[in-house]
């Protein structure tokens with residue numbers, strides 16, 4: 001067969017497969033909608049992360065290895081995210097404006113199909129979820145270079161919300177402006193953390209150009225979108241959102257900069273087999289109090305992944321401890337550990353059990 005005929009034949013086969021895929025996607029969407037009706041009647045949450053995890057690992061097993069695994073995961077993740085919206089419109093609040101890293105985290109977790117609501121402050125995100133105007137919220141909690149986002153931890157003691165998930169987002173900074181030309185830059189604007197993280201690059205490539213602080217990387221991008229003399233340091237999503245060009249990508253001085261975000265909602269998901277549990281505790285003011293509180297986990301071989309103290313507002317020199325351990329509260333060993341821990345604390349609050357997020361590669 002001539003090359004031209006062969007090409008036509010293969011393309012016809014691909015067109016045939018695409019028709020099937022689109023038809024099957026429609027069928028899958030309708031089935032998800034029917035499942036949604038049953039969930040609504042029995043007052044069950046639409047989002048079922050343990051079922052999603054089960055589906056994803058089955059899909060990866062089904063793959064004969066020809067199709068690249070990461071792409072399969074991304075495509076299937078988006079299919080499930082979209083089918084979820086057939087059950088319930090997913091309204092997700094995040095720390096805005098559009099194209100912040102919180103927005104990137106929200107898209108990574110909920111997919112493109114959700115309805116995203118940018119808000120001005122972390123407290124506003126908690127407020128929106130508690131009021132029920134949004135089902136979920138996405139807030140930053142910790143950066144691998146700058147440390148904890150204290151306003152997120154503090155908000156947990158003011159609102160009765162649960163953690164439903166965590167997302168790790170690699171923080172890659174791009175220098176963006178209207179033309180993509182470095183010669184046009186008279187000023188560089190960004191969030192103080194982003195400016196600090198690109199200090200060496202700026203000194204080397206733009207030594208005489210002044211910098212200015214903005215309240216977020218996305219605000220800086222908005223600014224650059226209206227002023228051709230300004231360049232912003234922001235995410236690649238910001239460049240896309242505000243129609244800007246990339247002068248230089250990945251200008252951060254250290255690679256591996258990652259931010260951990262929390263997904264907050266009204267209830268925590270069921271166990272998935274690889275979960276984390278977050279707690280807030282306060283201690284009696286006596287020697288060995290913290291040691292006694294943590295012993296129940298040590299004895300059971302439960303791994304504590306984080307402990308952080310925050311001052312109690314209005315009570316000088318008293319502290320709350322935020323603790324993350326591996327495991328789900330519905331696992332007996334975790335439940336027992338927490339029960340025993342509660343005997344030696346003056347206050348213990350369960351913030352949620354949720355699937356461990358994937359660290360960026």
Ligand SMILES: O=C(O)C(=O)C[C@]1(C(=O)O)C=C[C@@H](O)C=C1
Nearest residue numbers: 032035046047048051080083084
């Ligand atoms: O199996 C379910 O419970 C569904 O609702 C279907 C589905 C999916 O599309 O695969 C959608 C949403 C849930 O979070 C889990 C899975």
